[in-house]
Structures are given as C-alpha cells and as structure tokens.
Amino acid sequence: MITVSGINKSFKVAKRTAGVGSAFKSLFRREYTEVAALNDITFSIPQGEIVGYIGPNGAGKSTTIKVMSGILVPDSGICTIMGYTPWLDRVKYVKHIGVVFGQRSQLWWDVPVIDSFELLRDIYDVPEAEYRSNVALLTETLDLGALLGTPVRQLSLGQRMRCELAASLLHSPRILFLDEPTIGLDAVSKLAVREFIKVINKERGVTVILTTHDMNDIEALAQRILLIGKGRLLYDGGVEELRGRFAPDSGSVRSGVAEVEQAPASATSIEEVIVQMYKEYQIT
Numbered sequence: 001m002i003t004v005s006g007i008n009k010s011f012k013v014a015k016r017t018a019g020v021g022s023a024f025k026s027l028f029r030r031e032y033t034e035v036a037a038l039n040d041i042t043f044s045i046p047q048g049e050i051v052g053y054i055g056p057n058g059a060g061k062s063t064t065i066k067v068m069s070g071i072l073v074p075d076s077g078i079c080t081i082m083g084y085t086p087w088l089d090r091v092k093y094v095k096h097i098g099v100v101f102g103q104r105s106q107l108w109w110d111v112p113v114i115d116s117f118e119l120l121r122d123i124y125d126v127p128e129a130e131y132r133s134n135v136a137l138l139t140e141t142l143d144l145g146a147l148l149g150t151p152v153r154q155l156s157l158g159q160r161m162r163c164e165l166a167a168s169l170l171h172s173p174r175i176l177f178l179d180e181p182t183i184g185l186d187a188v189s190k191l192a193v194r195e196f197i198k199v200i201n202k203e204r205g206v207t208v209i210l211t212t213h214d215m216n217d218i219e220a221l222a223q224r225i226l227l228i229g230k231g232r233l234l235y236d237g238g239v240e241e242l243r244g245r246f247a248p249d250s251g252s253v254r255s256g257v258a259e260v261e262q263a264p265a266s267a268t269s270i271e272e273v274i275v276q277m278y279k280e281y282q283i284t
C-alpha cells in the first residue's frame with residue numbers, strides 16, 4: 001500500500017553568524033549550507049498497520065510525513081501510496097489520506113468547529129450522507145458534542161486535538177498521518193486519542209503512521225517501529241524485538257538489524273529502551 005524507496009531531501013539553509021557586522025555582510029553575500037534531512041529512506045507499509053515513526057529532534061520525521069502527504073517534493077527517490085505519487089497526484093491523492101500535525105491546525109480559527117467541518121466537506125467533496133454519518137460517529141467517539149458550536153480559538157489544546165482528529169477523518173481516508181497527535185495533552189485526553197486511533201484502525205482498517213516522542217503512544221498503538229536518526233532509517237521492526245535488543249541492562253551492544261540474539265528484557269520501560277537505542281546509534 002505504501003512504498004517509499006531511496007528518498008532523499010536536503011534543505012538549503014542560509015549561514016548566519018552572530019553580530020551586526022555579519023548580518024550586514026549577509027545582505028550582500030549570502031552563504032548557504034545543505035542540511036540532509038532525509039538520506040536514502042526506504043520502507044513499505046501494508047494496509048491496516050499502525051507504524052510508530054520515532055527519532056530524536058531534527059531526525060527527519062516531519063519531513064518524511066510531509067513528503068508522504070505530498071506537501072514536500074523530495075530531491076530523489078520513489079514514493080508510491082495507493083498507486084499515487086503524493087507530490088504529483090496531489091488533488092486525487094489527498095482524498096485518500098488524513099493528516100494531523102499536532103503543532104498546526106487545519107481548522108479555521110475564528111469560526112465554530114462545525115463550520116470548519118462543513119468547509120472540509122466541500123473541499124473534499126464528501127457526499128452528504130457519508131458526511132453526516134462520519135460527523136455522528138466522530139462526535140460520539142471523540143465526545144465533541146459540546147465543542148462543535150465553539151470557535152476553535154476558544155478550545156483547549158486537548159479539545160482542539162480531538163476536533164483535529166475528527167476533521168482529518170471526515171472524508172473517510174484509508175491512511176492517517178499523525179505528527180505528534182498527543183503533544184501537550186493531559187492524561188485523559190491522551191488515553192482518549194489513543195483509544196480512538198485503535199478503534200479507527202480496527203473497525204475501519206485505516207493505516208496509521210504516527211510520529212511521537214511519547215513512548216507510551218508507541219507502546220499502546222504501534223505494531224511496528226521505524227527509527228530515524230540524522231535522516232537515516234536505522235531500525236525497522238517490532239516493539240518486543242526492540243525491547244529484547246536494546247534493553248539497557250542487556251550487556252552487549254547489538255547494533256545490526258540482522259542480529260537476532262534476544263536479551264532478557266524484563267521490566268525495562270520502553271522509554272529506557274529507546275534512550276539506549278538512541279545512544280547506541282549515536283543519534284542524540
């Protein structure tokens with residue numbers, strides 16, 4: 001369903017040094033450096049899987065999601081999702097995907113949530129019956145009843161995130177990209193969002209690609225983990241396998257994906273395992 005092969009993406013960033021003199025100089029002669037955000041990223045994801053995409057700050061997670069959702073064009077490589085190349089077939093492709101960026105809103109700030117939903121219905125050309133049944137289901141499962149008439153700017157972060165999730169699913173997408181969907185949420189909202197992701201995956205077969213720094217999200221949801229560090233994909237495998245391989249008290253370092261020796265994982269938290277993994281790959 002999703003094939004990503006040899007994707008590379010660099011950003012050109014203006015070099016800046018501190019001081020008024022150098023700011024003045026840069027007015028006349030700008031120097032640039034290249035940041036390699038993605039380096040030969042390759043993986044595939046079958047339909048119906050929930051994949052946790054993890055890595056430290058600046059690793060390349062959001063850049064990958066942006067490429068996969070058609071927002072960014074890579075420098076090279078192939079990405080085929082449901083038969084589409086996201087950045088080339090954007091208009092047709094976006095009807096099949098939902099995207100939530102935890103730090104950005106797809107809702108209109110000053111209007112009631114339901115008005116944003118109706119705008120999205122028109123943008124995605126969702127048939128009326130499908131729209132109504134989706135709004136009813138999403139309102140019930142995400143407990144949006146009291147929020148629909150409220151302007152987005154008056155919502156708390158957790159309330160807004162629940163509305164963002166609903167907004168991303170109004171057109172019944174087959175794939176959901178979630179970039180830090182639980183950022184800043186309280187414990188109750190986190191549980192609600194996690195539960196909801198599980199339900200739409202199970203009942204509607206929606207494929208979910210989830211980036212997060214909250215390892216409890218990963219433990220609760222992901223069947224598989226992709227680890228990215230400094231733009232490179234370093235690990236692709238199951239959560240339990242990861243625990244076995246990177247448990248901090250396991251003694252030896254097992255860096256190769258091919259090695260399968262299992263260490264006693266005992267009660268090591270997933271957080272500790274991830275920290276150990278970052279250390280061993282030297283990506284923090």
Ligand SMILES: Nc1ncnc2c1ncn2[C@@H]1O[C@H](COP(=O)(O)OP(=O)(O)OP(=O)(O)O)[C@@H](O)[C@H]1O
Nearest residue numbers: 011013035037055056057058059060061062063064
């Ligand atoms: N528009 C941009 N212009 C220049 N550099 C960028 C741009 N977007 C991302 N980068 C750089 O690309 C690299 C990867 O960034 P990205 O946002 O994908 O990381 P991330 O893994 O999502 O990080 P975080 O966990 O902090 O959100 C970083 O070095 C970042 O500074």
